[in-house]
Amino acid sequence: MTVRRALILSLIFAVACLTMVGIKAQGGGAAAGAPAAQGGGRRGGGAGAPAAAQPKGTLTPLKLDERGEGWMVKNYLNPKHLPLYNQAKQKLLDQKQVNSYTISRLDPELYCETRKHYDFIWFEMQHSTMTWADMEKMIAACPGVQNGYVAAPMIRMPNSIESDMQKGGDIGALGFVIPTVSNIPSDLSFAGGVRFARYPPDGRRSTGAGQYNSIWGANNMRQPGQSLIAGAPAFAYADTINDNMLVVVMIETVEGVIEANEIANTFGVDVVIEGNSDLSRFSGFGQNDDRYEDLMIRVHDATIKAGKFYGHAGAQFQTGNVLSADGRLYQNGPAFDGWTPPARGASQAAEPTYGAPGGAGTPAAPEGGGGRGRGGRRGGAPQP
Numbered sequence: 001m002t003v004r005r006a007l008i009l010s011l012i013f014a015v016a017c018l019t020m021v022g023i024k025a026q027g028g029g030a031a032a033g034a035p036a037a038q039g040g041g042r043r044g045g046g047a048g049a050p051a052a053a054q055p056k057g058t059l060t061p062l063k064l065d066e067r068g069e070g071w072m073v074k075n076y077l078n079p080k081h082l083p084l085y086n087q088a089k090q091k092l093l094d095q096k097q098v099n100s101y102t103i104s105r106l107d108p109e110l111y112c113e114t115r116k117h118y119d120f121i122w123f124e125m126q127h128s129t130m131t132w133a134d135m136e137k138m139i140a141a142c143p144g145v146q147n148g149y150v151a152a153p154m155i156r157m158p159n160s161i162e163s164d165m166q167k168g169g170d171i172g173a174l175g176f177v178i179p180t181v182s183n184i185p186s187d188l189s190f191a192g193g194v195r196f197a198r199y200p201p202d203g204r205r206s207t208g209a210g211q212y213n214s215i216w217g218a219n220n221m222r223q224p225g226q227s228l229i230a231g232a233p234a235f236a237y238a239d240t241i242n243d244n245m246l247v248v249v250m251i252e253t254v255e256g257v258i259e260a261n262e263i264a265n266t267f268g269v270d271v272v273i274e275g276n277s278d279l280s281r282f283s284g285f286g287q288n289d290d291r292y293e294d295l296m297i298r299v300h301d302a303t304i305k306a307g308k309f310y311g312h313a314g315a316q317f318q319t320g321n322v323l324s325a326d327g328r329l330y331q332n333g334p335a336f337d338g339w340t341p342p343a344r345g346a347s348q349a350a351e352p353t354y355g356a357p358g359g360a361g362t363p364a365a366p367e368g369g370g371g372r373g374r375g376g377r378r379g380g381a382p383q384p
Helices: 003-025 071-076 087-093 108-114 132-141 162-170 191-197 237-244 254-258 260-264 276-283 290-305
Strands: 098-103 120-124 152-156 175-178 246-251 271-274 309-314 327-331
Touching (some): 071 087, 087 152, 108 132, 152 246, 191 246, 246 260, 254 260, 260 271, 260 290, 271 290, 271 327, 276 309
Parallel strands (some): 098 327, 120 152, 152 175
């Protein structure tokens, strides 16, 4: 065991002990019979199930200053590239919430239709058998941002290693979601791996063959009938993709919470979200527990201080939580125009909740937790 890992484990133990003492002094976490509160997002529980009260935590969340959320991300950008063709990232810059639709198998028709109604498409590579070729076909089926296609194709990666990040960029992805991120270089989801999302001088992406130019080239970037402005330079993918690339990292372990400041301050990270179900699994705290809320507040504060955008994998936190006002990016939130996806066997699964805000019928949080390993991952449908 390295000295660094020994120190991290010692810190985890100390934080857990202090948190449990604090909670016991206040009578424990949220009571099982606590009265229901309004909110809780669009998911969790069955139809008509009462929304469980969301915890407030024992910490006071950091407030945004006059620079707003994501001020450091704005500093990265070349003003000449605004507004961005990655409209999810542009909405974040405009201080708006963005939601995704998750696709985990080959379905070009579904991909193209959902691009008209969501801010970004969450291609699920961590918990699916979908291939790079499958995503390549879907991205090619409706290129650019013409004909009402606005959602940015983004990939939840299985890791942040160079070879996989290169493939994602070459097939035309406009963003990456890195799960179970850490600040340990030997980990496959090392935060520093985000450098492979962008070309030099901002990153370490190499130039390779792929369909990216045909997907985001000039002919696909304007509405039919609109001509290019006379004398304007041609659209150049290589010159603009660094600004349009959106990089999201997911903090899902207690170690990740401890390292949140370093992770959020990593150059090239744009958004920090929690993987809410896994953070509950790894910490052992239900989502109705003040200790769980304190973990989220620590991630929130680190993100805000770093000038990045904050969010959750679980859209149940979109409303009704003390952090909801600052939440900007969500997996599987509602369509921006109220559209409902057709039942076609490939619809996105609701994220499981542990405790609250899930209403009746949600499973209890697991015993133990806090480990790094991925053996606790669940099979079946993709899980944030």
